[in-house]
Amino acid sequence: MKLLLSNEGASxxxxxxxxxxxxxxxxxRAPGKVQVEVMKWLIxxxxxxxxxxxENQV
Incomplete structure (x- = not known):
């Protein structure tokens, strides 16, 4: 049995x-190392x- 996906269905x-x-x-829930990577990416x-x-943190 073959399963074919068309672009229309995939879209x-x-x-x-x-x-x-x-x-x-x-x-x-992620390990600390992953959290730091997320923080770096966001920055x-x-x-x-x-x-x-x-600057607004006191």
Whole structure:
């Protein structure tokens, strides 16, 4: 039995984007090394807001 997928059928498959809470839960469950990598990526992606956030921490 052969299973053929057309582009039309494949284009209907989409991933559901996780919400913020789901991402935070996944990040908290990840090892510390992975959490640091996520933090570094976010800082590179959003340097302005990261700097502003850190400056406002007392």
């Amino acid at each position: 209907n498959l989409t991933l559901v984007r996780p919400d913020a809470l789901s991402l935070l839960i996944q990040t908290r 590179r992606k959003f340097p302005g807001p990261a700097k502003e956030f850190l």
